[in-house]
Amino acid sequence: MxxxxxxxxxxxxxxxxxxxxxxxxxxxxxxxxxxxxxxxxxxxxxxxxxxxxxxxxxxxxxxxxxxxxxxxxxxxxxxxxxxxxxxxxxxxxxxxxxxxxxxxxxxxxxxxxxxxxxxxxxxxxxxxxxxxxxxxxxxxxxxxxxxxxxxxxxxxxxxxxxxxxxxxxxxxxxxxxxxxxxxxxxxxxxxxxxxxxxxxxxxxxxxxxxxxxxxxxxxxxxxxxxxxxxxxxxxxxxxxxxxxxxxxxxxxxxxxxxxxxxxxxxxxxxxxxxxxxxxxxxxxxxxxxxxxxxxxxxxxxxxxxxxxxxxxxxxxxxxxxxxxxxxxxxxxxxxxxxxxxxxxxxxxxxxxxxxxxxxxxxxxxxxxxxxxxxxxxxxxxxxxxxxxxxxxxxxxxxxxxxxxxxxxxxxxxxxxxxxxxxxxxxxxLHLYKTSRPHVAEVGLVPGTQHFRNILRHDVETVPSLVTLRVDESLCFVNARFLETLIQSRVTEGCTVRNVVLMFSAVNEVDFSALESLEAINHRLIDMGVGLHLSEVKGPVMDRLNRTHFPDKLNGQVFLSQYDAWSSLAQSETSAGGATRLSSVGG
Structure with a gap:
């Protein structure tokens, strides 16, 4: 007292x-x-x-x-x-x-x-x-x-x-x-x-x-x-x-x-x-x-x-x-x-x-x-x-x-x-910035297990594998932005076979964002493209596990981005694909 x-x-x-x-x-x-x-x-x-x-x-x-x-x-x-x-x-x-x-x-x-x-x-x-x-x-x-x-x-x-x-x-x-x-x-x-x-x-x-x-x-x-x-x-x-x-x-x-x-x-x-x-x-x-x-x-x-x-x-x-x-x-x-x-x-x-x-x-x-x-x-x-x-x-x-x-x-x-x-x-201003989260396409830094923005670093990429690092929590304000971005990246006629969402910076996924992830999953299924998650934080995964989303996900949830790369990139290489060095932006 x-x-x-x-x-x-x-x-x-x-x-x-x-x-x-x-x-x-x-x-x-x-x-x-x-x-x-x-x-x-x-x-x-x-x-x-x-x-x-x-x-x-x-x-x-x-x-x-x-x-x-x-x-x-x-x-x-x-x-x-x-x-x-x-x-x-x-x-x-x-x-x-x-x-x-x-x-x-x-x-x-x-x-x-x-x-x-x-x-x-x-x-x-x-x-x-x-x-x-x-x-x-x-x-x-x-x-x-x-x-x-x-x-x-x-x-x-x-x-x-x-x-x-x-x-x-x-x-x-x-x-x-x-x-x-x-x-x-x-x-x-x-x-x-x-x-x-x-x-x-x-x-x-x-x-x-x-x-x-x-x-x-x-x-x-x-x-x-x-x-x-x-x-x-x-x-x-x-x-x-x-x-x-x-x-x-x-x-x-x-x-x-x-x-x-x-x-x-x-x-x-x-x-x-x-x-x-x-x-x-x-x-x-x-x-x-x-x-x-x-x-x-x-x-x-x-x-x-x-x-x-x-x-x-x-x-x-x-x-x-x-x-x-x-x-x-x-x-x-x-x-x-x-x-x-x-x-x-x-x-x-x-x-x-x-x-x-x-x-x-x-x-x-x-x-x-x-x-x-x-x-x-x-x-x-x-x-x-x-x-x-x-x-x-x-x-x-x-x-x-x-x-x-x-x-x-x-x-x-x-x-x-x-x-x-x-x-x-x-x-x-807060809503505007939140509605346009920074999402970077990343590749593997040669000789390491680190992944960096392909527009800023010389990194290895696989044409059929796209990894997007989401740098902000997902909520009703920005969920639609992520849908549009993936839709524009995985267009008809391209060679993309797998998409990995790197969630290392995502602290929360609200219900609106969950529905957007489900919509992205359905669209990629129709296009024959796998959707995977990597580096999902424990509290975020706990909340996702309380839904049917993990069961309906047409890909996997990887502990680390390097695990995702090792599994998906190698399978693509063995299927006849090849890695290449991206040097856009230096």
Whole structure:
């Protein structure tokens, strides 16, 4: 009972061996991540169309719940750019920003996402994330990064543009260019340039000055805070708000409030699909980061328990004034690099943010929105990876087509269409590849017992014997492909007398594929051609033996391909045939 409880509540496992050294390392990591999260949380809340305090609230209780139920030692949970954009897109058409209905919709979205993730975790459905191909996800995140950065240009310019797609945003920005506030432009441009410089050059600069590495790292991570402080003081001292500079304004000075999501059937129905999409994207992004960081320390995570941890975090956000959250790439890497050893670092981060929510929020009254926009732009542009187009073009045209379509659909039709198309394209790409399995005609490598593709190697072949190596499991998707291939190879008038299917790579034969094998057997019987199998794996043979197929097979089942060759090729040679060397393709 205790062991099963530890499986679902990992804190009971790692908490037993928690040491003073781990406490010290977690505390330092929490300090660095807290400094980074304060401006980031405010910025992402505004990106989601919510009051800035919602970002702080979404970074307190959710982090604590994940530290209890999650399995990653370094994953930092909270608002992220892509999920914030998806949130704004999902509820932006249902309610007006700033209204009570908008806030309730955000809570409901977090509730639905959390409930779905927990349900998937309990049902052990973490494997479903494998159906999303990495190139398609990379394409969606790249397009989302471009959309997010473009959406923040209006704050840099100080204009009131709108739109959910790239053409709409660019058209609206161009339309409002006469309204540009040049003071805001100066603040936004300087903040953006400074943050880019901090990201690329501050640490090397501090290292050259002899600053200790730990302090240099903290100062680098505190770059956004420096930008926030400098621009806030400038707006306050110079009274730039009177010049039209948009500021954050009053932020409630309190801990996260207790809130309730909406349970209206119409609201739930309208948000169901967006909640599914947010859950999928959030889980894939989170588990990818968690697995990468865990591998560096030879640790492991449990994807199914990660679903429960992320689900609990989102449920916590729903009842404490937040909105959907997931594991963030940037803050998780910072947490890892800062030395976090256990999920307790997340709990300490939550304490730091709670202190900030109570004590520091009055200090951001004069914080210009252009600075928060600069923070978002610098953060999300690191997500943009257009090199994925070049890589997939060189490696696989099918993957390139899927990535390109995902990017164009996301930019042209919006993130909801983009993520839905990404999911659909991932599944279709898998089905397309599965429907066309690699089947190679093989021959004997001279002087060995190995068989290789006749199009790639110099091998011995017998005109009357055809051996086809099937390099994938056979199922309803590809069974017909094998039928057609054999039919085209064993044509009327040819000298083929035996066909061997080499099953060394076949892990499963489903019922549809069994029927196809039976159809192939019947056709070859009518043509006077023997059908044989070789190197059939035990579990596959066990299943075939439960049917009448082995009894009706007009050939044999050989233990190895060399046994099949020795038996069938020799019988053909003794009957007057001859072996020949195939050198097609070298």
């Amino acid at each position: 205790i062991e099963r409880l530890r499986q679902y509540v990992p804190v009971l496992d790692w908490g037993r061996t928690y040491t003073r050294g781990a406490f010290s390392n977690d505390l330092i990591a929490a300090l660095i991540v807290t400094i980074m999260l304060i401006p980031q949380s405010l910025a992402y809340a505004l990106l989601a169309g919510l009051p800035p305090e919602a970002g702080i609230y979404a970074s307190i209780v959710p982090i604590v719940l994940y530290s209890i139920f999650g399995t990653s030692r370094a994953l930092a949970v909270g608002p992220v750019a892509v999920v914030s954009l998806l949130t704004a897109t999902a509820i932006g058409q249902m309610a007006e920003q700033g209204s009570a209905g908008y806030a309730v919709a955000a809570l409901t979205l977090a509730f639905l996402s959390g409930g779905l993730l927990v349900l998937m975790g309990v049902l052990r459905l973490g494997f479903l994330a494998n159906f999303l191909s990495h190139p398609v996800i990379a394409g969606f995140i790249t397009a989302s990064g471009i959309l997010i950065a473009t959406s923040q240009v209006k704050h840099i310019l100080g204009v009131s543009a709108h739109g959910h797609t790239l053409p709409e945003m660019l058209g609206s920005i161009f339309q409002h260019l006469p309204e540009v506030n040049w003071v805001t432009v100066a603040i936004g441009t300087l903040a953006t340039g400074f943050l880019f410089w901090v990201r690329k050059n501050l640490r090397p600069f501090l290292n050259r000055l002899g600053v200790p590495p730990v302090l240099a790292d903290i100062l680098t991570k505190a770059g956004p805070v420096a930008a926030v402080v400098a621009t806030t003081v400038a707006v306050w001292r110079l009274d730039l708000a009177a010049e039209g500079v948009q500021i954050v304004g009053r932020v409630p000075q309190s801990l996260p409030p207790l809130t309730l999501p909406g349970f209206s059937p119409d609201l739930i129905r309208a948000l169901a699909i967006p909640a599914i999409l947010i859950s999928i994207i959030g889980f894939v992004e989170s588990v990818s980061v968690a697995q990468t960081l865990a591998a560096k320390k030879r640790q492991r995570i449990d994807p199914d328990q990660e679903l429960i941890g992320l689900g609990a975090a989102n449920l916590g956000a729903a009842f404490t004034g937040g909105y959907p959250v997931t594991g963030g790439f940037a803050r998780s890497v910072v947490n890892f690099d800062a030395g976090a050893e256990t999920p307790a670092a997340g709990a300490f981060t939550a304490i730091g943010l709670a202190i900030a929510a109570v004590a520091l929020t009055p200090l951001v009254f004069y914080l210009p929105r252009a600075t928060l926009a600069a923070t978002i732009i610098v953060a999300v542009l690191s997500l943009v990876d257009l090199s994925i187009l070049k890589k997939t073009w060189r490696y696989s045209r099918a993957d390139f087509t899927a990535v390109t379509a995902t990017i164009l659909l996301t930019l042209g039709l919006g993130v909801e269409v983009g993520v839905a198309s990404g999911v659909a394209l991932s599944v279709l």
